[in-house]
Amino acid sequence: MTTPGFRPTHVVPGYGMPAWDAPDPARPTVPLDPLLPVQLTERRGDWAYVLCANGWAAWVDGRHLVAVPQDPPAPDSPLTRAADPRPLLARADETLARYRAAVEELARGDLDGEAFHGRTRGLRTGVVVDGEHMWLYDAQHGRWVYADGTRLNTYATDEAPRASADSPGHAPTQVVTPDGP
Template structure:
């Protein structure tokens, strides 16, 4: 791939990104530099094969790649319901309201700590707002999204990459004998 053909679609996250020669944890490779532009050439479940501007290729956890704020040429499409951040924002708002109401009940003494823990068990929420930028955790999809106000862009994942639909090919998680993601 020459420099004229290379069109980056993503960049590595700000802390860099581990790579593998195959879409499993058995053959680790070099780490991508922070914010290095890459082009996603192939996907296998949560894995993405990326190509760098010099033609070097490797497999990465595709959910950790940061989408560029523009689409590659020729892929422009209208905003779709899946891209619309409002449904996720409503779910996050509902979860935060539930937590706030339980915290108020606990502070007012209408419930005890055990009831508070029971009522908030399983409630998880992740939101970072910085001016017009937002990072939103969607636990239904198991990933963080970057929101520019109009669209959601996959930002990072909660679980290690897997090859969905093939449990035997799923890589082991972190820990003894597992990969370091």
């Protein structure tokens, strides 16, 4: 049952995710179900405090939350540099072109296996396109981002969550009802 007045801002990734009573990896609680709608209420570093559709509240690694699409920007509003997917697409193109060139040299016999390994070491890219939806791997920041054609949202990251240095503790996970916790 959904909490009255609940408006999701994100969903839990399709594989589910761990949750914590506090932004402290040593204090895990029950995991959140895959695709559970949640409402982001607070951020502390990589940690996110969410209210779940089922009434629970918990801390999670906010970088793994999948953003629920919001109203699109007005047609005449420009993309911001940070949200524009084109620079990341250009980096993916460059990485793929470098890999393709190394494969061609290997196929022609201009490179041996060891030279191919050296030439491709450190190259990382990833692109999944499904109609208007796209996921890109941002190797520079170690994260997967989701793009809807107008903006990027972090989908998953390589790093563990970390709290900001000035983060005080937060109330433990609790059930929230219309009458309060």
